Amino acid sequence: MGKRLMGALTLALAFAAGAGATPLNIVATTSDIADLAKAVAGEHAVVSSICTGTEDPHYLTAKPGFIARARTADLWIAVGLELESAWELPVLNGSRNRHVQPGTDGYLDLSKSVELLDVPQGPLSRAMGDVHPGGNPHYWLDPLNGRRMAEAIAERLARLRPDLAGEFYANLAQFRNALDERMFGAKALQGAKAETLWKRHARGEEIPNLGGWAAQLAPRRGQGLVTYHKSWIYFANRFGLRVVGELEPQPGIPPTAAHLAKLVATMKAEQVDLILQEPFYSTKAAERVSAATGARVVVAANSVGGRPEATDYLALLDRIVAELSKE
16 A cells, blocks of 8 residues: 555544544633633533633632532643632542543643733732732733633643644634734734734834724723722733722722722822723722722623623623723
8 A cells, every 4th residue: 555545544544533533521710711722622622611700710619510520521721820729629639530630631721821920029928918929810811821822722632632633723723813813903914924913012013004902902002090809910911001009909808998098099190090890899999989080990801701792702802902992
């Protein structure tokens, strides 16, 4: 049998094996990861998430249903950086599924593949609030990190199912192209490679024919905003916004009257006109600060499914950008 015929037969057998194989069972800790995994895996996986977009992943507790899902998982994907520390290990240990324990190919910590911000320096204490020693875990709100997350997922799926690697990487390319176009617009991408545009935008350089999210938020570049929790620093950093403070005096500590008074003074001094917060926190503190400063309060989903319109990762970022770019 000739080499060409042997190669064709090998490809045919690989395709047949992939087409008839049982889909991978992927369990993601958050809805954002789940959506990225669906985009990359396509029809070759069943994907579910532990935390919904309307829940705060810091405060979930281990439940029997979570353990049952982990028990049959082929791949467990986590945000990492101790975001899931209150419940992840009890779930994985309780599942007794040796294939998805940390350190195996069936466990993927996406924090290893992204650029991290807000990494504490020096000794930590409980007085500092809910601080994450490895860095801020809300990195998915940076669209470039979303791109990197999808790439890491594709690489791991290809390792688990090498016979389907071509399809995973094709799905990745489709997602990446859609994300790049949402970020910069189709015309900008006709004049330069996406990787070049990401670098130029990060440096604050002018980009010809700029469109997309970058163009929508360009008028706010350099302007300040206040957030409830430190969920938004990655998004703000990517688009050149300045977070001048949080309604929480320390991460995970509810707002106090004394802290809000100081924050009001800062906002007036720096002419901050925007307060951004997640839907699962009370808006009472934001409304109080808004009354004192005139700042607009925006309640935006910070995860897929956090609002009805945040149907997927790209739609989530669409809505955040649309809300912040309003006059």
